[in-house]
Amino acid sequence: MVFKLNPSAGQPLYSQVVQQVRHAIETGVLRDGDALPGIRTLAEELVVSPNTIAKAYSELEHAGLLELRHGSGAYVIAKRRLKSRAEQIRAAQERVQKLIDSLHAKGFTEEEIQRMFAARLFYDLSIERKP
Amino acid sequence: MSDGLAIETHDLVKQYGEVRAVNQLNLRVPKEQITAFLGRNGAGKSTTIKMLLGITSPSSGTGSVLGKMIRDASQNREMRRDVAYVVEDKQLYAYMTVEQMVRFARSFYADWKMDQETRLLKQFQLPLRQKVQALSKGMRTKLALLLALARRPQLLILDEPSEGLDPVSIEELLQEIVKAVAAGVTVFFSSHQIAEVERIADRVCIIDHGRLLVDASLDAIRREYRRITLSFEGNAPPISPSFPGVQQVKTSGRQVALLARENADAVVELTRDLHPTSVEVTPVDLREVFLETVKEN
Amino acid sequence: MLWYKAWLETRARFVTSLLALTLFCGLFVHHALGQIRPEWKSDFHRLLYVTQEFMAILWIMSVLLVGMGGIVHEKAVGTSSLSLSFPVSRGRLQHTRVGVGILQVVVLGVVPWLTIFMVSVHANMPVLITQVGFYVALLVSGGLVYYAMAILVSSLIEGAYTAPAVAIGLVFLSVIILDSWFKRVSLWGFLTGAFYIDKKTFELTGHFPWLGTLVCIGAATLMLVASTKAVQRHEF
Numbered sequence: 254m255v256f257k258l259n260p261s262a263g264q265p266l267y268s269q270v271v272q273q274v275r276h277a278i279e280t281g282v283l284r285d286g287d288a289l290p291g292i293r294t295l296a297e298e299l300v301v302s303p304n305t306i307a308k309a310y311s312e313l314e315h316a317g318l319l320e321l322r323h324g325s326g327a328y329v330i331a332k333r334r335l336k337s338r339a340e341q342i343r344a345a346q347e348r349v350q351k352l353i354d355s356l357h358a359k360g361f362t363e364e365e366i367q368r369m370f371a372a373r374l375f376y377d378l379s380i381e382r383k384p
Numbered sequence: 385m386s387d388g389l390a391i392e393t394h395d396l397v398k399q400y401g402e403v404r405a406v407n408q409l410n411l412r413v414p415k416e417q418i419t420a421f422l423g424r425n426g427a428g429k430s431t432t433i434k435m436l437l438g439i440t441s442p443s444s445g446t447g448s449v450l451g452k453m454i455r456d457a458s459q460n461r462e463m464r465r466d467v468a469y470v471v472e473d474k475q476l477y478a479y480m481t482v483e484q485m486v487r488f489a490r491s492f493y494a495d496w497k498m499d500q501e502t503r504l505l506k507q508f509q510l511p512l513r514q515k516v517q518a519l520s521k522g523m524r525t526k527l528a529l530l531l532a533l534a535r536r537p538q539l540l541i542l543d544e545p546s547e548g549l550d551p552v553s554i555e556e557l558l559q560e561i562v563k564a565v566a567a568g569v570t571v572f573f574s575s576h577q578i579a580e581v582e583r584i585a586d587r588v589c590i591i592d593h594g595r596l597l598v599d600a601s602l603d604a605i606r607r608e609y610r611r612i613t614l615s616f617e618g619n620a621p622p623i624s625p626s627f628p629g630v631q632q633v634k635t636s637g638r639q640v641a642l643l644a645r646e647n648a649d650a651v652v653e654l655t656r657d658l659h660p661t662s663v664e665v666t667p668v669d670l671r672e673v674f675l676e677t678v679k680e681n
Numbered sequence: 682m683l684w685y686k687a688w689l690e691t692r693a694r695f696v697t698s699l700l701a702l703t704l705f706c707g708l709f710v711h712h713a714l715g716q717i718r719p720e721w722k723s724d725f726h727r728l729l730y731v732t733q734e735f736m737a738i739l740w741i742m743s744v745l746l747v748g749m750g751g752i753v754h755e756k757a758v759g760t761s762s763l764s765l766s767f768p769v770s771r772g773r774l775q776h777t778r779v780g781v782g783i784l785q786v787v788v789l790g791v792v793p794w795l796t797i798f799m800v801s802v803h804a805n806m807p808v809l810i811t812q813v814g815f816y817v818a819l820l821v822s823g824g825l826v827y828y829a830m831a832i833l834v835s836s837l838i839e840g841a842y843t844a845p846a847v848a849i850g851l852v853f854l855s856v857i858i859l860d861s862w863f864k865r866v867s868l869w870g871f872l873t874g875a876f877y878i879d880k881k882t883f884e885l886t887g888h889f890p891w892l893g894t895l896v897c898i899g900a901a902t903l904m905l906v907a908s909t910k911a912v913q914r915h916e917f
Binding site for chain 2: 682685686689690692693758759760761762763765766767768769770916917
Binding site: 260261262263264265266267268292293296297300301302303304305372375 | 416417418555558559562563565566579582583584585586602603606607609610664665666667668669670671
C-alpha cells in the first residue's frame with residue numbers, strides 16, 4: 254500500500270501509519286493475509302525512523318490487525334467484522350458527499366468546506382485524546 | 385551511568401572568556417534512536433560535540449559516551465573506536481586521494497564494512513584517484529559521510545551532515561541514517577534543517593546560547609504543541625501569558641493566538657470565560673516550535 | 682597508517698628539499714672539482730668545507746620545512762577535529778610525525794654527501810669516507826636540534842604561516858646570539874665543522890665529536906618531549 258506521511262501535521266508519524274493501515278484494511282485495500290514490508294524495509298522506503306514503524310506495527314499488533322512473524326514480516330489480519338466496517342465506511346462516505354453537495358449548493362467553496370471540517374475535527378481530536 | 389543512554393552529560397560548561405558557549409548542559413541521548421540537536425549557528429552544538437569526543441576539554445561538568453567518561457583521555461580514546469563522527473566543515477586531508485583517505489580511515493576501525501564502502505563509493509560516484517583538494521564541496525561532504533557510513537559503529541555523530549548537499553544526496557543521506565538505526569546504531573545529529581529533522585528524528589534537543597531549552601520526543605511535541613486562535617466580537621481582551629502551559633500570546637486586532645506547549649484542551653476550557661466567538665485549534669510544526677522557543681529565550 | 686599519513690603530508694617538501702640539496706651539492710662540487718688539480722689536497726678539502734657551509738643554510742631551511750605541519754597547524758587548515766576524532770592519542774599523532782621527520786632529516790643529510798662522495802670518485806679525487814661520515818654526523822646531529830625546534834614551534838603556534846615565520850626568526854636569533862656571544866657553543870660552528878677544521882689541511886680532525894653529538898641529541902630530545910606536552914595541552 255501507499256503511505257502518505259505528513260511530518261508537520263501535529264500528529265505523531267507512527268499514529269499516521271496506524272491510521273492509514275486501519276483505513277486501508279477497512280476499505281479493502283489491504284486484505285486478510287496481505288504482507289506489509291518488514292520494519293526495516295518500510296522505514297527505508299518511507300525514510301522515517303525505524304522506531305516509528307516499530308511503534309506503529311506494535312500498536313497494530315495489539316489491536317489485532319497485524320501479525321508479526323519473526324523473520325518473515327508482517328501480515329494483515331482482516332476479520333469478517335472489519336469487512337462489514339468497510340461497508341459502513343462506504344455508507345458514511347456517501348453521507349459526507351451529500352453534506353458537501355448541500356454546502357456547495359449554499360455557495361460555500363471547496364476550500365471553505367475543507368477548512369470547516371479540518372478545524373472541527375482537529376479540535377475534537379485534540380480534546381478527545383486527553384484521558 | 386544508565387544502560388539505555390548513549391550520551392549523558394551533567395552540567396557541562398564551556399567558557400571562552402566572558403562567553404559561555406555551553407551552559408549547564410544536561411543531555412540524555414537514548415540508545416538506538418535518532419536524536420536531533422537543533423540550534424542556531426553559534427548555539428553551542430559543535431562545541432558540545434567536540435567536548436564529547438575529547439577534542440575540546442570542558443570548563444566544568446562531566447559526561448559519558450557509551451559508558452566511558454569523556455574527561456578521561458584514555459577512556460575517551462577507547463570510546464572513539466565505537467563512534468563515527470562527521471566533522472562540521474567536512475575538511476579532509478587535501479594531500480590524500482579519495483582512495484588513500486578511505487584506506488586511512490578504514491585502518492582504525494574494526495566495525496568497518498567493506499560491502500558498505502563499495503556500495504557507497506559507487507552510489508556517491510567518488511573518483512578514487514582524485515586528490516581531496518580537487519574535489520567539489522559536495523563531493524568532499526559525501527566522502528566525509530562515507531567515512532562514517534561505511535561503518536556500523538555503536539554511535540554515529542553527525543555535525544550538519546546535509547550542508548552543501550543537493551536534494552537527491554540529502555535523500556540518500558537520510559536513507560543511510562535510517563539503515564544505520566535499523567542495524568542498531570544510535571544516531572545523534574546536529575542540524576538547522578528543520579525539514580530533515582521532522583522526517584526522521586525520534587527525539588529533539590533544542591539548544592540556544594548554550595542552554596538546552598527543549599528535550600522531548602518528536603511524537604510528544606507533535607501531540608502537545610497547539611496553536612489556539614481565539615476570535616472576539618470586539619477588541620481582544622488582554623490575556624496573561626502566565627496561563628499554565630502557554631508559551632506565547634500574540635494579540636492582533638480582534639484575534640489572539642496562543643501557543644500552548646501542553647494541555648491545550650485545558651487552556652481552551654479556561655478561555656471559555658472570555659467568551660470568544662470562535663476557537664480554532666491547529667497543529668504547530670517543528671519550525672514554529674523552534675522559532676518560538678528560541679525567540680523567547 | 683599514521684606513518685603513511687605523516688609521509689604523505691611531508692612528501693612534497695621532503696622531495697623538493699632532497700632534490701635541491703643533492704643537486705646543489707653535486708653541481709657545486711662537480712664544477713669546483715673541475716678547477717682543482719689533484720695535487721692541491723688542502724684546496725680540495727677547503728672546497729668541501731665551503732660546500733658544507735653553503736649547504737648548511739639550505740640544510741637548515743629544509744629541516745625547518747620538514748618540521749612544519751602537525752596537529753596544531755591542522756587547526757588552521759581545518760582538519761584538526763578529524764585527526765583528533767580518531768581513536769589515537771595526541772602523543773601517538775606527534776610521535777609518528779616526529780619519527781617520519783627524523784628519518785627524513787637523516788636521509789636529507791646522507792644523500793647529498795653520498796652524492797659529493799660519488800662526484801669526487803668520478804673525478805678521481807675521492808674524499809675519504811671517514812671525512813664524509815664526520816661531516817654527515819655533524820650535520821645530522823646539529824640539524825636535529827633545528828628540526829626539534831621547528832617541531833616545538835609548530836606545536837605551540839597556530840596559523841598557517843605564523844609558525845614557519847617564527848621558526849625562521851628563531852633560527853636567526855639563535856645564530857646571532859650563539860654565534861656572536863657564545864662562540865664556544867655555537868650550533869652553527871658545530872654543524873659546519875668549524876670547530877674541528879684544521880686550518881692548514883682543511884680536514885676535519887680530532888676524535889669523533891661524541892660529546893657534541895650527544896649534547897645536540899639531548900637538546901633535541903628535550904624540545905621534542907616539550908612539544909608533545911604542548912600538543913597534549915593545546916585547546917582545540
